[in-house]
Amino acid sequence: MPKKSLKIFEGHSSHVLFLCILPNDIFASGSQGEIIKIWSIENGKCLRTLIGHRGEVLDLKLFSNGQLSSCSFDKTNKFWDFTTGQCERL
Incomplete structure (x- = not known):
């Protein structure tokens, strides 16, 4: 079985509170800093x-x-198209 490498996802300026797995090997992270980031699991970017x-x-x-x-x-509760970053509705 091949070893998996550890990835570090850096970019938030405050505490990350939630993660959500998304399709196509990506995930979202939400922070105390009022933002959501969409990440590539494959390359960590x-x-x-x-x-x-x-x-x-x-x-x-x-x-x-x-x-x-x-x-x-x-x-507020917002709905996003995470592929484009657009807020679709509130």
């Missing part, structure tokens, strides 16, 4: 940063329609 909350990101969830949902301490 940040693919995009989702900006729109005014409070820490409290949870992330992938829905069956492919949208990433985020809720925040700012009392």
Whole structure:
């Protein structure tokens, strides 16, 4: 069995509170710093940063329609197209 290498994902400026596995070997991380980052599991690079909350990101969830949902301490719930980084609806 081949050994797997350890990857370090760096880029948030504050505590990471939640992770969410997404399709195509990527994942999302939400932080106290009000942002969400989309990462490549394969190479450890940040693919995009989702900006729109005014409070820490409290949870992330992938829905069956492919949208990433985020809720925040700012009392908003946003739905994102994580492939483009666009907020699709509040």
